[in-house]
Amino acid sequence: xxxxxxxLSRLQFAITALYHFLFVPLTIGLAVIVAIMETxxxxxxxTIWRDxxxxxxxxxxxxxxxxxxxxxxxxxxxxMNWSYYSHYVGDIFGAPLAIEGLMAFFLEATFVxxxxxxxxRMTKLQHLAATWLVAIGSNFSALWILIANGWxxxxxxxxxxxxxxxxxxxxxxxxxxxxxxxxxxxxxxxxGYTVASIFVLxxxxxxxxxxxxxxxxxxxxxxxxxxxxAASLSVVVLGDESGYLSSEHQKMKLAAxxxxxxxxxxxxxxxxxxxxxxxxxxxxYAVHIPWVMGxxxxxxLNTEIPGINDLVLGAxxxxxxxxxxxxxxxxxxxxxxxxxxxxxxxxxxEDHGANLGYALLxxxxxxxxxKATSAQIEQAAADTVxxxxxxxxxxxxxxxxxxxxxALTATFFVLSARHKLDAYPWLLKLxxxxxxxxxxxxxxxxxxxxLGRQPWIIEGVLPTAMAVSNLGAGTVLFTIAxxxxxxxxxxxxxxxxxxxxxxxxxxxxxxxHLSAYTQKLVDAYxxx
Amino acid sequence: MILHELLGYDVLxxxxxxxxxxxxxxxxxxxxxxxxxxxxxxxxxxxxxxxxVVINTxxxxxxxxQVWLILGGGAIFAAWPQLYAISFSGFYMxxxxxxxxxxLRPVAFKFRSKREGAAWRNRxxxxxxxxxxxxxxxxxxxxxxxxxxxxxxxxxxMRIYYDGSFFALFSPFAVLCGLVSVSMLLMHGAAWLVFxxxxxxxxxxxxxxxxxxxxxxxxxxxxGVWLAKLSGYALTEAMTTTGPSNPLLKSAALGQGAWMANYxxxxxxxxxxxxxxxxxxxxxxxxxxxxxxxxxxSSGLAIAGIVLSVGVSMxxxxxxxxxxxxxxxxxxxxxxxxxxxFIMLVCAIIFLPLILAYTSWVYSIMxxxxxxxxxxxxxxxxx
Numbered sequence: 001x002x003x004x005x006x007x008l009s010r011l012q013f014a015i016t017a018l019y020h021f022l023f024v025p026l027t028i029g030l031a032v033i034v035a036i037m038e039t040x041x042x043x044x045x046x047t048i049w050r051d052x053x054x055x056x057x058x059x060x061x062x063x064x065x066x067x068x069x070x071x072x073x074x075x076x077x078x079x080m081n082w083s084y085y086s087h088y089v090g091d092i093f094g095a096p097l098a099i100e101g102l103m104a105f106f107l108e109a110t111f112v113x114x115x116x117x118x119x120x121r122m123t124k125l126q127h128l129a130a131t132w133l134v135a136i137g138s139n140f141s142a143l144w145i146l147i148a149n150g151w152x153x154x155x156x157x158x159x160x161x162x163x164x165x166x167x168x169x170x171x172x173x174x175x176x177x178x179x180x181x182x183x184x185x186x187x188x189x190x191x192g193y194t195v196a197s198i199f200v201l202x203x204x205x206x207x208x209x210x211x212x213x214x215x216x217x218x219x220x221x222x223x224x225x226x227x228x229x230a231a232s233l234s235v236v237v238l239g240d241e242s243g244y245l246s247s248e249h250q251k252m253k254l255a256a257x258x259x260x261x262x263x264x265x266x267x268x269x270x271x272x273x274x275x276x277x278x279x280x281x282x283x284x285y286a287v288h289i290p291w292v293m294g295x296x297x298x299x300x301l302n303t304e305i306p307g308i309n310d311l312v313l314g315a316x317x318x319x320x321x322x323x324x325x326x327x328x329x330x331x332x333x334x335x336x337x338x339x340x341x342x343x344x345x346x347x348x349x350e351d352h353g354a355n356l357g358y359a360l361l362x363x364x365x366x367x368x369x370x371k372a373t374s375a376q377i378e379q380a381a382a383d384t385v386x387x388x389x390x391x392x393x394x395x396x397x398x399x400x401x402x403x404x405x406x407a408l409t410a411t412f413f414v415l416s417a418r419h420k421l422d423a424y425p426w427l428l429k430l431x432x433x434x435x436x437x438x439x440x441x442x443x444x445x446x447x448x449x450x451l452g453r454q455p456w457i458i459e460g461v462l463p464t465a466m467a468v469s470n471l472g473a474g475t476v477l478f479t480i481a482x483x484x485x486x487x488x489x490x491x492x493x494x495x496x497x498x499x500x501x502x503x504x505x506x507x508x509x510x511x512x513h514l515s516a517y518t519q520k521l522v523d524a525y526x527x528x
Numbered sequence: 529m530i531l532h533e534l535l536g537y538d539v540l541x542x543x544x545x546x547x548x549x550x551x552x553x554x555x556x557x558x559x560x561x562x563x564x565x566x567x568x569x570x571x572x573x574x575x576x577x578x579x580x581v582v583i584n585t586x587x588x589x590x591x592x593x594q595v596w597l598i599l600g601g602g603a604i605f606a607a608w609p610q611l612y613a614i615s616f617s618g619f620y621m622x623x624x625x626x627x628x629x630x631x632l633r634p635v636a637f638k639f640r641s642k643r644e645g646a647a648w649r650n651r652x653x654x655x656x657x658x659x660x661x662x663x664x665x666x667x668x669x670x671x672x673x674x675x676x677x678x679x680x681x682x683x684x685x686m687r688i689y690y691d692g693s694f695f696a697l698f699s700p701f702a703v704l705c706g707l708v709s710v711s712m713l714l715m716h717g718a719a720w721l722v723f724x725x726x727x728x729x730x731x732x733x734x735x736x737x738x739x740x741x742x743x744x745x746x747x748x749x750x751x752g753v754w755l756a757k758l759s760g761y762a763l764t765e766a767m768t769t770t771g772p773s774n775p776l777l778k779s780a781a782l783g784q785g786a787w788m789a790n791y792x793x794x795x796x797x798x799x800x801x802x803x804x805x806x807x808x809x810x811x812x813x814x815x816x817x818x819x820x821x822x823x824x825x826s827s828g829l830a831i832a833g834i835v836l837s838v839g840v841s842m843x844x845x846x847x848x849x850x851x852x853x854x855x856x857x858x859x860x861x862x863x864x865x866x867x868x869x870f871i872m873l874v875c876a877i878i879f880l881p882l883i884l885a886y887t888s889w890v891y892s893i894m895x896x897x898x899x900x901x902x903x904x905x906x907x908x909x910x911x
Contacts, residue, residue: 061638062638062642065634065635065637065638066634066635068591068594068634069630069631069632069633069634069635071598072594072597072598072627072630072631073627073631075598075601075602075605076601076616076623076627078605078612078616079601079605079615079616079617079623080616080617080623080624081617083613083614083616083617084613084686084687086605086609086612086613087609087610087686087688088686090605090606090609090610090612090613090864091606091864091865091868092868093605094602094604094605094606094607094609094612094864094868095606095868095872097601097602097605097606098599098602098603098605098607098872099602099872099875099879100602101598101599101601101602101603102599102875102879102880102883103875103879105595105598105599106592106595106599106879106883107886109591109592109594109595110589110591110592110595110883110886110887110890111886111890112591113587113588113590113591113592113890113894114588114890114893114894116588117587117588117894118588118893121893121894122893133886161772161865163774164772164773164774165685165686165774166609166686168864168865168867168868169865169867169868169871170867172868172871336777469613469617469620470617470687470689470690471617471620475620475621479620479624482624482628486628486632490631490635493635497639497642500642500643
């Protein structure tokens with residue numbers, strides 16, 4: 001396999017992002033769960049709720065450190081590996097990242113210290129405030145990063161400036177209220193709550209099975225089941241696909257998820273299972289469920305969902321239009337002063353500028369899109385179809401798991417209401433086994449969203465292949481290897497520590513507790 | 529939106545140039561003592577309890593401090609996209625080295641005391657130590673290279689090409705800048721430990737702090753004299769300050785001693801490097817006399833002087849190109865659009881005071897010395 005710099009840069013980003021996204025959803029959700037527990041403690045004054053807060057707080061802390069560590073990498077990588085991207089869209093994309101720092105990271109990172117260190121130094125209410133600020137901060141950070149990500153999927157409120165050769169913002173409010181970003185935020189935050197709920201549910205179930213910390217585990221389960229039920233309902237009902245009709249490529253993503261090659265009359269059928277074949281452009285052994293696709297994709301019965309083949313034809317037209325824009329752009333840039341540019345060239349660029357990115361798709365095949373052959377144009381149009389198979393399956397795994405989470409949390413919700421949480425050991429075992437599943441669903445969701453965006457890094461604006469830094473393949477291969485090595489070791493350690501903390505369990509009646517080893521060190525220090 | 533027209537494009541560019549300086553100084557001053565204290569971990573803490581004292585002086589606050597770096601990265605991305613693109617991709621391996629340290633640091637903090645056993649803890653202490661030295665050196669070397677000029681080219685479509693290599697970064701002048709950065713952060717870390725500890729740890733920190741402070745003054749002064757003799761960069765014709773952000777439209781050239789031109793034009797600016805020379809000595813005095821506040825404050829001012837002097841010397845250059853000075857990024861041609869700069873300024877005006885307010889509140893909650901007894905009794909400390 002010939003790995004070029006584009007593939008390697010994508011691989012590195014995918015590895016580091018998927019890895020980062022192991023920790024983020026748990027941080028987002030567990031912060032809120034811990035804050036809820038502490039709220040109950042402050043309201044009722046019952047120390048068991050404080051013990052719960054502290055216990056889940058320890059697990060939160062281990063996870064948070066990993067999220068911070070892997071998060072810095074994400075922010076630096078845009079500049080390191082995607083320098084043309086950073087130049088091309090930094091004017092819009094950089095702003096939400098900076099605001100994320102100002103509004104969210106400072107909040108969570110500053111108050112997380114107080115959460116752990118401040119128990120004896122603050123009043124109960126002050127500490128509770130600190131805990132909630134951590135939770136709010138982590139949720140705000142999801143908001144801003146998804147505004148940034150939503151803009152990559154649906155680049156609103158910006159236009160290309162020929163003078164600076166980049167996209168520049170013209171309507172920041174449109175960037176903020178981007179429908180794709182809003183759908184993503186609700187969906188992703190709900191996913192985080194689901195991850196954390198299943199995590200708390202599973203570990204508590206394990207304690208019940210072992211008969212340890214029963215009172216604490218039951219209360220934790222009640223919180224997790226009710227919070228988790230609301231979250232998993234929200235994550236499924238308010239799915240991310242609600243924004244998919246807002247733009248051309250989102251439609252392509254939707255069609256690819258469905259392996260829907262031809263446009264069907266509304267409301268379209270849902271392909272429950274099947275084997276998509278990208279070469280033949282058909283889906284073998286497909287099992288259809290009438291109407292469902294139209295309902296999921298459009299929330300209506302009479303909106304048509306375009307199929308892949310039609311969308312490819314549309315892309316071909318846009319490439320042809322984009323070539324005109326590219327030609328006009330070269331003319332514009334050959335003049336030193338903008339005022340000297342002939343009016344008809346300016347008009348051509350204004351008419352076709354929106355399709356400039358489509359001309360750039362040809363850069364894979366020719367240095368000058370104006371000289372592209374019709375075969376190359378057809379090829380570039382065909383490239384706008386993302387990998388159908390992986391999208392089709394990732395989506396189905398995610399949805400099936402989502403349904404399962406609703407069932408699981410609903411079951412425990414009912415059991416909790418009837419005070420029968422420990423009545424059915426097989427259900428508790430199921431809850432323990434379910435612990436890793438929300439992560440699988442979350443990672444599948446990431447794959448659907450980001451792989452579905454290909455071949456674009458910014459939909460319709462900049463192809464992924466053009467966005468990379470001019471680095472040597474060996475250099476990037478080296479950094480991938482080191483990242484993988486460090487991350488693997490860290491993941492192992494994290495698992496060991498989590499397991500240790502869970503085996504040790506909550507410290508009830510939290511008296512200052514000295515282990516034998518610490519006692520030895522204290523004695524050595526005081527000269528005994 | 530027309531509101532942003534209230535502030536001229538050139539004014540906004542200067543404001544964001546200043547804010548970039550503020551963010552870098554905030555990072556170097558706050559996370560600086562975290563890095564410095566971590567670098568001095570093994571030198572100032574000899575027993576496990578002492579090391580935990582050192583770690584717990586920064587334990588509750590380093591996470592917030594590190595956000596200054598993340599915010600700095602985000603702000604450069606948003607306000608100076610080309611600076612972000614060129615410096616991060618150009619210094620790829622150096623950035624990567626710093627990143628590895630920044631990944632390992634939180635992990636080391638968190639994991640070190642989670643298990644008992646001398647070998648485990650000793651290993652993480654080495655990691656923490658390395659994570660203090662590494663970024664201090666890398667950031668200093670990077671600054672040195674910025675002053676020397678960075679070998680990048682811009683194509684017609686603004687694609688970036690970098691002609692240098694990782695090892696080429698370590699030229700003698702850049703290494704000297706790296707050493708300035710290391711000694712400055714060691715001084716700051718020591719001043720912090722003098723401020724936050726007592727007894728044996730404090731005594732050792734004082735000793736290290738004195739050495740580092742004197743070294744900082746000497747190395748910084750040497751670098752300054754060297755800089756005056758270096759080829760700096762200068763514009764060869766006046767450029768518009770409100771034009772589009774396109775670095776290809778101006779003309780610039782190398783100039784002997786050009787980095788001194790601003791001081792000749794505006795002698796008041798000498799205050800900035802003067803802080804860098806004098807304040808370390810005052811910090812040393814403060815540590816020696818156990819005027820703990822004086823030590824920490826002067827050490828912080830020294831860092832501010834040293835970091836800002838880089839910007840002051842180069843203005844209006846931000847990132848000179850050694851391949852072709854014409855490609856250099858200037859305050860006037862490497863910023864975001866007028867509207868973005870304005871929106872980001874509004875956000876900064878709203879949030880920076882809030883951040884400073886709640887950060888101060890957290891510091892005041894965590895005020896006071898970290899004592900070995902507290903650590904030994906496991907009270908209120910997590911690491």
